[in-house]
Amino acid sequence: MQFLTNDKGKKIAVQIPIEEWEAISYKLRHLEQMETLKKGFQSAFHEWGQIKRGEKEGITLDDFLNAQ
Numbered sequence: 001m002q003f004l005t006n007d008k009g010k011k012i013a014v015q016i017p018i019e020e021w022e023a024i025s026y027k028l029r030h031l032e033q034m035e036t037l038k039k040g041f042q043s044a045f046h047e048w049g050q051i052k053r054g055e056k057e058g059i060t061l062d063d064f065l066n067a068q
Contacts, residue, residue, distance in 0.1 A: 050056035
């Protein structure tokens with residue numbers, strides 16, 4: 001890993017080997033996918049609570065699967 005500095009010695013950029021960048025990119029994509037999945041589950045559980053409390057009407061699994 002190498003740091004690039006400006007004329008005052010302040011770090012302004014970093015240079016890393018491509019293998020390290022690819023590993024970081026892979027982990028970031030994985031974390032982004034996990035965050036999307038987590039938000040989806042949170043939304044589903046919130047909606048389930050609304051249905052359970054009678055605040056929202058639910059649909060059957062068949063209706064859900066056949067919805068267009």
